Amino acid sequence: QVQLVESGGGLVQAGGSLRLSCAASGRTFSSAIMGWFRQAPGKEREFVAGISWRGANTYYADSVKGRFTISRDNAKNTVYLQMDNLKPEDTAVYVCAAGAPGRLGYSGSYYSTHENYAYWGQGTQVTVSS
DSSP states (O other), X not given: XXXXXXXXXXXXXXXXXXXXXXXXXXXXXXXXXXXXXXXXXXXXXXXXXXXXTTSSOEEEOTTTTTXXXXXXXXXXTEEXXXXXXXXXXXXXXXXXXXXXXXXOOOSHHHHXXXXXOOEEOOOEEEEEEO
């Protein structure tokens, strides 16, 4: 089992920055793809960013490209989401997800598909005021 705990959410003005963290339990973190998703009120959950096992490959939703950066530190079992130039439409609950250990992903479509993630955190609220 892998447990994921997000932190770093909060209230920020438009144009500001936040850095989300997701701490994972378990020894299999380094062999799992990781992703960030978000869900705004009344909307479906959507993919934000994904990262491969060692961080060599990253994938982003078009809406966040150039503003958000995903990274990971396998020694700390932690994945990060640096969010810059935040917009009111970024307001949502941000959820961290981990793939099943040992499963690789080779495309953006793989990382953006919910079914390719086996473990999910509880989420952290991000609110961007205009």
